[in-house]
Amino acid sequence: MSYIAGVDIGNSTTEVCVGEVTDRGNVTFLTSASCPTTGTKGTIENVYSVKNALKLAMSRIGRETSDIDLVRLNEAAPVIGDTAMETLTETVITDSSMIGHNPSTPAGAGQAVGEILLIENISRAVPGTAYILASSSEHSYEEVAAVVNQHEEVDIVGIILQADEAVLVENRIHKQVPIIDEVRRIDRLPDGVPAAIEVALPGQTIRMLSNPYGIATLLGLTAEETRTITPIAKSLIGKRSAVVLKTPGGNIHENVLPAGEIYFYGDKNVTISLDEGADKIMAAAEDAGDIRDISGQPDTNVGNMLSRIRTGMSELDKSAEADIRITDILAVDTLAPVLISGALAGETCLEKAVGIAAMVKTQKLPMQEIAAHLTTDLGTDVKVAGVEAVMASLGALTTPGTKLPLAILDMGGGSTDAAIIDESGHVNLTHQAGAGELVSMLIQTELGLSDRHIAEEIKKYPLAKVESLFHMRMENGQMTFVDESIDPRFFGRVVLLTENGLVRIEEEIPMEKIVQVRREAKRKVFVTNAFRALKKVAPDHNLKNISTVVLVGGSAEDFEIPEMLMEAFTDYRIVCGRGNIRGTEGPRNAVATGLVLSYIGEMEG
Known part of the structure; x- marks a missing residue:
């Protein structure tokens, strides 16, 4: 024994x-x-x-x-799986030409257009000219309110504050104007330039400044200027408030980075540009057949990315005979927040990006x-x-409930592996790039999260919104009531329902958006890879020749991936579900x- x-x-x-x-x-x-x-x-x-x-x-x-x-x-x-994200376009704004903003505590409502007037220059105001007053945190909310009330002859149509004090100022002034706060780099606001601000009513989002023609209307832009501010309007969609400036010497330009080409070396050598997007890249990978190696165009984004992955693998196998090859990739289209140069409050703009997971093999x-x-x-x-x-x-x-022939999908962190074992015990298998780590990267990127750990948690657990100290609204719309009061720290926040209790999401992101991004990331990676892998090992490469699929590995424990795959395989009449080993x-x-x-x-x- x-x-x-x-x-x-x-x-x-x-x-x-x-x-x-x-x-x-x-x-x-x-x-x-x-x-x-x-x-x-x-x-x-x-x-x-x-x-x-x-x-x-x-x-x-x-x-x-x-x-x-x-x-x-x-x-x-x-085999080592690695992931990387490459942005294809980048919006660069110089001299703070146009800038959008989205503080969490604006005050008032409506739109206003006028010249920027620093509070210390209030005495220089000219009657008949509309102004947007700007004040740094050196001036308290009482001072700002006092200045506005004392200079009623000055046509102040809006206010921009550095401190988080919009509501405090609104409660003390005699006129109703839109007020935006939390502009951290207010010292960079140029005096005397045209500006437009907008604050939406509670529960609504801005309409004029999230529309390029709305910005053109308020600031009197030409057709060419309207085209260049489109990225700013796009970045302001869904915001509660915004400010857009127009500086005479400023300019906006969109810099299209050299994304580069991917070279597949297989049964057939195929070249594809990263700009073509994920679908075309994956079609090219399929056209290449059995891939021996993949490389990228030198001195481009994708070339540098694949080179970094290859170099990282070479650190693990430093033998002279090391044969390091990238044998598979999974490309996924996504949007990545890019920091806008010249921004006054750390604003970002969503830009087209491609996430890539690569599979690297060495000789041993x-x-x-x-x-x-x-x-x-x-x-x-x-x-x-x-x-x-x-x-x-x-x-x-x-x-x-299983028997031969049997197909398995092993969904882990770095790769998705598939195998089919027939009645005679013969096994056909494949390794595909892309699994849980790529999903986490997509969630982190699209939601603009600073911490990869919270992206991992979002991937694993369902969400809820704490709407009172005694009930939560689940992501599926169900209301859940509790006997003991919920910690006040969670009130009004989106939380994760983990086995160890509630975990608060610090970023102010609507629950519906988090759910949408999470599910789409899983579909893009796991459903796509499941079909790729099973098609590769299936008899005659036809999924209809597979009758049973058992899901194993860490990602098979996920609360929604198995159900997604079951739905995806419905048309093929495949019995699919989580394995229950032993x-x-x-x-x-x-x-x-x-x-x-x-x-x-x-x-x-």
């Missing part, structure tokens, strides 16, 4: 399964565990996470790692070296055994379980 441990080293997680095997080849699964992978998959740093996972698993049955007779490692495929990774380290540290036999996708197929077969583990632990099962097969062989 022996203790056999299967260890699956993944991009994000290392999983362990321990079984008790008799001399007759019968196995009893005893325990399992997982922990975050240390280092990059397939490198010496993985030793630490393997030991941690083994120790945790054995402690659950009151045993030590020294009791293990054999550790079987997956052949951590020499030091799996035998990892095994040698573990043998020394654990004092037990460690063997590298089994191709990952084959082991995952064996593990998936322990899901109740009837207890859910979609996790497929490879580790397969490694233990394959040991029995070797015994019988």
